[in-house]
Amino acid sequence: MSAALGSTTISVGGDYDVVIGSGVLGRVADLLGADVERVLVVHPPTLDALSGAVADALRDRGYAVHPAEVPDAEAAKTASVAAALWAQLGQAGFTRTDAVVGVGGGTVTDLAGFVAASWLRGVPVVQVPTTLLGMVDAAVGGKTGINTAEGKNLVGAFHPPAGVLCDVDVLATLPQADLVAGLAEVVKCGFIADPVILDLVESAVADDAGRARSAANPHLRELIERAVRVKADVVAADLRESSLREILNYGHTFGHAIEQVEHYSWRHGEAVGVGMVYVAELARLTGHLSGPEGDALVDRHRSVLESLGLPTTYAAGRWDELLTAMRRDKKSRGSTLRFVVLDGLARPTRLAGPDDALLQAAYGLVSRRDASGAH
Template sequence: MTRPRRPVAVLIGPPGSGKTTVGRILADAFDVAFRDTDEDVEQVAGKPITEIFVDDGEPAFRALERAAVATALREHDGVLALGGGAVLDEVTQTALAQYASTGGAIVFLDVSLSHAAPRVGFNQSRPLLLGNPRARWASLMEARRPVYERVATLQVLTDGLEPQAVAQQIGQHRLRGQPADRTVVDRQGAAHMTSTPPAPTRVTVRGAAPYDVVIGRNLLGELPGLLGDKVRRVLVMHPASLAATGEAIRADLGEQGYEAFAVELPDAEEQKTAQVAAFCWGVLGQADFTRSDAIVSVGGGATTDLAGFVAATWLRGIKVVHVPTTLLAMVDAAVGGKTGINTAEGKNLVGSFHPPAGVLCDLATLESLDRWDLVAGLAEVVKTGFIADPRILELVEEHHAALREWKGADATPQTWAVLAELVERSVAVKARVVGEDLTEQGLREILNYGHTFGHAIELVERYQWRHGAAVAVGMVFVAELARLAGKLDDDVVARHRAILDSLGLPTSYRGDRWEQLLAAMRRDKKSRGDLLRFVVLDDVAKPVRLEGPDPTLLAAAYAEVSKEPATGNPGVPVQLG
């Protein structure tokens, strides 16, 4: 019996994903012909696609495209590339589903905006991208992504890969029936991950005492290496909500020959008090901890702050290794050596600089992280984008929907890949800054972007606001302040609001607390005497310091972020609990 004619593989994806280039390479590898339905449409119509749109309208083009796809699926037995919007047609979706049901491979070439832009050029040959091409591309991709992922039997994340490598991955999967690399996702079976997990990423924080931030999954085996071979006793400090995790780490260290202890702490900011620190000192003393011993913190930013402070002050300094379990702690609190506890007068007013011996950012701990805790942590990620790494902002703009609707263990592999890149980039920014300026004499102050006003909100709200929510409002405040001071363009200020709004983070605050907020800012660590100091931007990735701004500018900036009723942004639950 003659085998029915059908394509070897069908490539789908947005403009700039490389369907034509990869398709030709793949066709050569399989010794078959390559076919592009856009070219078929132009041949039938006798004119370019742009002219079809102008002369006949998009519905006419879609009708021609639907017919071209149906014909190619029926007649072509090589590699077939579809136009970016072809999969939106319900008739085409049915035809593709029938093709897939017979074993056909439908490959979604996934790509980010920054990688697609150079390939596409966003020129006149792309009628749907005219006007504001980057915004149009992002909007189209957001709308089409669910369809691409639903239709595809295979997904390839193409960022950073040469077309030859993409084609090779498709070919290996097509021939062997399994993913060839972690960037290939099987959308029909359970094979969403490779049998060999990727090696963890290591970001080194330079300085007098360099240390590594290790980012990956299943990293517990890295802990002894960070502790070093001289440590005998280890105190594992963890909040009550992570009792099982803390005990598991303590037991594992015990099995590896350490004399391991554990201390349970109150949850969240309640642990950052002098009384809790004194309790921990008592435990260290009773267990005869010496300068050769160490502390391991397991928890969020409050735990890394407290554990670092206890380590810095016990015998004037012992080792500490942080195992952050929240996004906020991974990208901010655990890295950089800032430690501290709170007082009635303000946040982190008592503390020291004490770099850790290492940090383990195990992304698997984020699988169970509350959706809004992850979103709040993204505020610190966005901060590093505005002060140093614009690529972070692009990633958030491209994937804000998946990040805002965080699904933890059920998140797609593509969302996990984006989150991992955001963590790596944010940590790299902080590592570079603190490596050059540990004690905040100059450069490190840029990491306080949005924090002066944000810390004031936290104090006024008695620490019942999530830190990331407060910092989000703080970033909008300093963006408005910079605009009023003539430093920042309107579009960058608008971008602050747009990105934070897209994540569900607050961008405004109640309008009846200015005196309390001003008093709190004057007590901030970054102030010098009565001189208020703010980190502001001249542009994205161009932070500068603004000292002693005119009081009328401060009040005007506050007016821009205040609103009634005094409830904050209804999107993210800004309060704890």
């Protein structure tokens, strides 16, 4: 890791860099490399001005820029949108030495990465995440994908980016609900690897809860850097999610099930927040967390997440739907459900094939009695 001129650079296994700082958008060309001639800039309609600034920075360096507007949010992550981008690449004559740049939230960076991975069996991609979730999760690690009717990210590829550029200034205009949802992934890194993250969140909430939930959080850049460092360390050790990398899925199996059952009307971080409480309760039920320390850690899940305004419960009466969705999750192995649980703070482990009665009991501990699923 290095820091210079107001930015921090975190290396991911020596393969690529994540640059974090203020006013760093103009450095996108530095991450592309010398051989690129054409660049497809993928962005949602809400980020015309920001993507235009990125495109201008690329044109100033002599690149031929091809803007590509895609739908907002999960509507971007479909086979039809990917096919339209492939057509644009083909019509523009993109070769293996050309590149894709994704400017947007996690859905855009997932899509841009998948299109880059699949075009000519792989062209470079630089990710410019514009949401907190994108900065600490989706844009880092090289996991790309699109959704199908059967589930989220079921079609995808591992395709490490050429670089990631996180300009924290763009978070000032991010809606608070989206920033808070992104904080769920930051908190996840605190529970699985870096407890200082939890201390910083709790300190910020104690000082000013409203400020802690906004881009004015005085610890926000440090939280981003710590979360990226957690992910970078794990990804460098396990590029293709064969072992260690699974710990980054803490809270995601149940969280993805909520997203699917709710037809993606929940924000990812909101669903993962409930998912983390679910697996904390599951860890207690299966004996991974026990005694006063275990009880306190389960309670800390609720207190930290609720202090940020994140949901920690889900509607009762929907267990069958959730279980069906979890069994389709890509982290399952055959008919065996797999979860990441904690043996203690920053001590993640795997739990494979827990008894269905325990799974349902954990659901009972996070469910409430309204039927709407609203949050």
